[in-house]
Amino acid sequence: MKVRVGIVGGTGYTGVELLRILAQHPQARVTAITSRGEAGTRVDALFPNLRGFYDLAFSEPDPLRLADACDVVFFATPHGVAMDLAPQLLERGVKVIDLGADFRLRDPESFARWYGMDHRSRDWLAQAVYGLPETRRNEIREARLVANPGCYPTATQLGFLPLLERGLLDAQGLIADVKSGVSGAGRTARIPNLFCEAGDSFSAYAVAGHRHQPEIEQELSVWAGQEVLLTFVPHLTPMIRGIHATLYGRLSSPMDTAELQALFEARYQGEPFVDVLPAGSHPATRSVRGGNVCRIAVHQPRPGQIVVLSVIDNLVKGASGQAVQNMNLLFGLPEDAGLGALALLP
Ligand SMILES: NC(=O)C1=CN([C@@H]2O[C@H](COP(=O)(O)OP(=O)(O)OC[C@H]3O[C@@H](n4cnc5c(N)ncnc54)[C@H](OP(=O)(O)O)[C@@H]3O)[C@@H](O)[C@H]2O)C=CC1
Numbered sequence: 463m464k465v466r467v468g469i470v471g472g473t474g475y476t477g478v479e480l481l482r483i484l485a486q487h488p489q490a491r492v493t494a495i496t497s498r499g500e501a502g503t504r505v506d507a508l509f510p511n512l513r514g515f516y517d518l519a520f521s522e523p524d525p526l527r528l529a530d531a532c533d534v535v536f537f538a539t540p541h542g543v544a545m546d547l548a549p550q551l552l553e554r555g556v557k558v559i560d561l562g563a564d565f566r567l568r569d570p571e572s573f574a575r576w577y578g579m580d581h582r583s584r585d586w587l588a589q590a591v592y593g594l595p596e597t598r599r600n601e602i603r604e605a606r607l608v609a610n611p612g613c614y615p616t617a618t619q620l621g622f623l624p625l626l627e628r629g630l631l632d633a634q635g636l637i638a639d640v641k642s643g644v645s646g647a648g649r650t651a652r653i654p655n656l657f658c659e660a661g662d663s664f665s666a667y668a669v670a671g672h673r674h675q676p677e678i679e680q681e682l683s684v685w686a687g688q689e690v691l692l693t694f695v696p697h698l699t700p701m702i703r704g705i706h707a708t709l710y711g712r713l714s715s716p717m718d719t720a721e722l723q724a725l726f727e728a729r730y731q732g733e734p735f736v737d738v739l740p741a742g743s744h745p746a747t748r749s750v751r752g753g754n755v756c757r758i759a760v761h762q763p764r765p766g767q768i769v770v771l772s773v774i775d776n777l778v779k780g781a782s783g784q785a786v787q788n789m790n791l792l793f794g795l796p797e798d799a800g801l802g803a804l805a806l807l808p
């Protein structure tokens with residue numbers, strides 16, 4: 463029996479990426495996909511790359527219909543949508559994976575501050591599991607509701623974790639200088655994301671505070687066992703996919719570079735989707751484009767000064783690939799089922 467999958471928000475970039483990945487999944491089948499704007503349109507009429515793989519049309523997001531047709535529902539929607547619709551599915555025994563941010567921040571007051579809306583599903587928020595398999599695999603297996611991490615948080619956490627978990631970094635002085643491709647902003651039309659605005663240009667944004675900062679600090683603080691303070695600066699780069707995180711920290715006690723490399727390799731040994739590169743490497747976003755993988759390199763340019771480079775595809779390990787990884791854990795499937803696609807080069 464295949465897992466029956468529903469997708470709310472099927473016309474966005476993470477929605478169509480879920481469709482691409484799930485089309486090759488041996489143990490899952492998409493049975494419902496929603497869009498308010500495209501209800502009635504065939505999926506392959508909107509996304510020709512899916513021709514021959516789906517005999518399905520978009521429908522209005524109706525929780526009762528989804529509950530009948532699905533074992534799990536992905537929310538590939540802006541924040542504020544899942545918190546209203548997911549409870550109706552969860553109460554009917556359907557598992558939910560939210561690719562948006564509704565269930566990531568543990569503290570509803572913090573959510574209200576960063577997202578500008580009250581949290582309307584506090585009971586379910588208390589039961590949600592943060593879906594980074596590299597830290598919470600066993601909890602995810604037992605979950606009903608998974609809060610899939612943000613794209614910047616995935617690249618940043620995976621880069622800092624090996625050092626923070628061992629108490630080896632000054633946790634109050636971390637810096638994440640992170641660049642994203644334009645698909646990170648979604649498919650909805652906005653002037654700053656037009657080709658002539660974002661192309662051939664490069665800029666930082668949200669320096670005064672980005673909503674991924676509290677998410678990263680929340681999770682890293684758990685694993686560091688102390689409060690983590692992060693300077694987080696996102697940038698928009700003129701590429702379609704990819705996140706490149708340059709992460710800076712100071713060692714709290716000396717460590718030689720070979721030890722550092724060994725620490726990263728040991729931390730991620732056996733992790734199917736984290737690749738620690740040889741010492742001295744400079745991973746490029748094109749090495750992960752289309753693949754569910756985070757490639758990491760750790761450097762120590764001067765004694766005590768740490769630079770970690772971490773790259774992911776924002777739509778895959780940063781969103782839909784990680785969401786399918788979480789689905790596999792929820793249903794006891796092989797964690798890598800459907801996630802074997804290699805990165806696309808050139
Ligand atoms: N893009 C990325 O790289 C990443 C995105 N995310 C998060 O994933 C989520 C989806 O992102 P993305 O795919 O980029 O977004 P898009 O803007 O590309 O797509 C949003 C989708 O949600 C649907 N939608 C919008 N409002 C509602 C609503 N009120 N009720 C039901 N459906 C709605 C839209 O269809 P319609 O309006 O027709 O219903 C559309 O299909 C967001 O929360 C985003 O922050 C997370 C990690 C990475």
Ligand SMILES: CC(=O)N[C@@H](CCC(=O)OP(=O)(O)O)C(=O)O
Pocket residue numbers: 541561562563611612613614642643644645646647648673674696698
């Ligand atoms: C380039 C770009 O605009 N990126 C988005 C991040 C998208 C994302 O992952 O946001 P969620 O937390 O809502 O999932 C941004 O900075 O808002």
